[in-house]
Amino acid sequence: MGAFLNKPETNKYNESGEGNGLRYGVASMQGWRVEMEDAHHAQLTLNGTLSDWSYFAVFDGHAGALVSAHCAS
Numbered sequence: 001m002g003a004f005l006n007k008p009e010t011n012k013y014n015e016s017g018e019g020n021g022l023r024y025g026v027a028s029m030q031g032w033r034v035e036m037e038d039a040h041h042a043q044l045t046l047n048g049t050l051s052d053w054s055y056f057a058v059f060d061g062h063a064g065a066l067v068s069a070h071c072a073s
Contacts, residue, residue, distance in 0.1 A: 004032045019044040020054055037061025039072035 009030040016025040022044060030036040043055040059068035 003034055005034060008032045015042070017042060017044060020052065022054055024056065035065050037065050037068060039065070039068040041072045 009032075011029070013028045014026065016023070018024070024042055024044075026040050026042065028036065028038060028040070038061050039059045041055065041057045041059075045051050046053045046055060057072070059071040061068040
């Protein structure tokens with residue numbers, strides 16, 4: 001069936017956190033794809049003089065997990 005499964009993978013990944021005056025939540029599901037292609041990064045406090053800044057990002061794999069996983073790390 002190509003890059004798709006015969007039935008969707010419906011297990012869900014959930015993550016949440018709080019700090020620096022913020023709360024966040026993340027949820028993801030692989031779905032019909034052969035592998036989970038997306039990744040995320042959540043950093044509530046940056047280093048040094050940016051300690052009151054936070055960083056949140058979602059990386060879309062676009063037909064592969066390698067680049068999105070690298071960007072998230």
